[in-house]
Amino acid sequence: MYIRTLRAVTAAGALIATLAGCAPIEADTRVAVTQDASTCELSQTTVIAGVTTFAITNVGDTTAEFYILRTNDGGIVSEVENITAGLSRELTVELSEGAYTYSCEQMDGGEPLRGELTVTASNAAVETDPTVEKAIADYTAFVLSEAEILQQKTSEFAAAVTAGDEELARALYAPTRVHWERIEPVAESFGDIDPKIDAREGDLPEGTPWTGWHALEKQLWITGLDGTSAALAEQLVADTRDLVERIGTVELTITQMGNGAKELLDEVATGKVTGEEERYSHTDLWDFEANIFGAQTVLDVTRDVLAANDPELLADLDAAFAALNAELDVHRSGNGFVLYTELTTDEVAKLAALVESVSEPLAGLAAALIK
Structure with a gap:
């Protein structure tokens, strides 16, 4: 497997570590997965280290998801979302020896x-x-850079909250969150940190404290800052610092990068197009563009690999991204975007269709990168 540890790159992006592994020259393992609300059956539960493709069929009547997790800490290795009832999706991953x-x-x-x-x-x-x-x-350097900017800007946002400067905090909110959204698949690989930082109201089990960006978003746009605000801001800074430190230990593979790009488009389809992600601030288009930027960065850094393996897919993705970005540009305002509530139903539908036009070919990126 091609694995590189994020800590192996300095802030300037200089590579200081060697390859930890390489891709085995052997036939890919295929595992059939059948799932519904009460069933999760795999055709085999032991595979050889290397490339495995999970062919997932949703035989239920609701939309499904499938995850591969690290057993030791519950972190996400890879995932596939939005498996519509009655349909199938594939997830191609590189797995090293161990328990999952x-x-x-x-x-x-x-x-x-x-x-x-x-x-x-x-x-x-x-x-x-x-x-x-x-x-x-190259992708490692990008992730580290975005993580460091996120930490710096989160501290500035938190300082505004603590000072009670609601106007400044609102102005910093969306431009800071974009650095989270660009690297969300890597950030979400830590299953215990993501709910602390990015949970929406109602996402958490009963009795779990609601912290993070969206708790402060509600205060800034709906209820106003209160006696809990400074503590929420302090916790957000601490959790972000923890995230950045742990990002430095992540081992990336080329298939994780490809799957991560698809996950970013899934994020757009399930959270941004619906307007649910930023339900109080309505700054969804900032997140939307950041997810697209993150996915396109994966395509850009893997361009030479994909050009050799599947030039037709590369051309399709370039065209689809160009069309989507052109439509996003229509909704720019100043240094950002119009509020999502200002879009018409037809404009939202057009964006959703263009997201799907990118998402469909992007589903084949991970497999194409290891041909």
């Missing part, structure tokens, strides 16, 4: 159905590809 957990979930709630996935050592020959190594190094 698979999880079948329904997007409308309910308890996840989980089981153990064992990845055994591979004796296959390995090969290295300098083009793939460079793509991982």
Whole structure:
């Protein structure tokens, strides 16, 4: 597997670590997954280290999700969302030897159905590809840079909240969050941090304190800052610092990057197009553009790999991204965007259709990167 640790890159982006692994030269493993609200069946639960493709079929009547998690800390290795009832999706991942957990979930709630996935050592020959190594190094530098900017700007936002300067805090809110949204798949890989930072009202189990961006968003746009605001701001800074430190330990593979790009488009489809993500500030288009930017960055750093493996897919994605970005530009205002509530129903529908036009071919990116 092509794996690089994020800590292996300095703030300036200079690579200081060597490749930790390479892609095995052996036939890919395919695992059939059948799931509904009460079933999560895999055709096999032991695979060899290397590339595995999970072919997931949703036989239920609600939209489903499928996750591969690290057993030791519950972090997300990779995921596929928006598996519509009756349809199938594929998830191609590179897995190193170790213990994992698979999880079948329904997007409308309910308890996840989980089981153990064992990845055994591979004796296959390995090969290295300098083009793939460079793509991982370049994306690593991007993620670290965005994380560091996020930490700095979050501190500035929190200072405004603590000072009671609602006008400044509102002005800083969306431009700061874009740095989270651009790297959301990596940030979300830490299952315990994401709910602290990015949970929406009603997302958390009963009795769990609501903290993070959206708790402060509600105060800034709806209820006003109060006696809890300074503590919420302080906690957001601490959780962001924790995130940035832990991002430095993440090991990335080329398939994680490809799947992460698709996850960003899924984020747009499920949270931004609907207007649910920023339900109080209505700054959804900032998040929308940041998710698109993050996904397109993956395409840009893997361009040479994809040009060699699947030039037709590269051309399709370039055209689809160009059309989507052109439509987003229509809604720019000053240094940002108009509020989402200012869009007409037809404008929202057009954006949704263009998101789908990118999302569909992007689903094949991870597999194309390892041909």
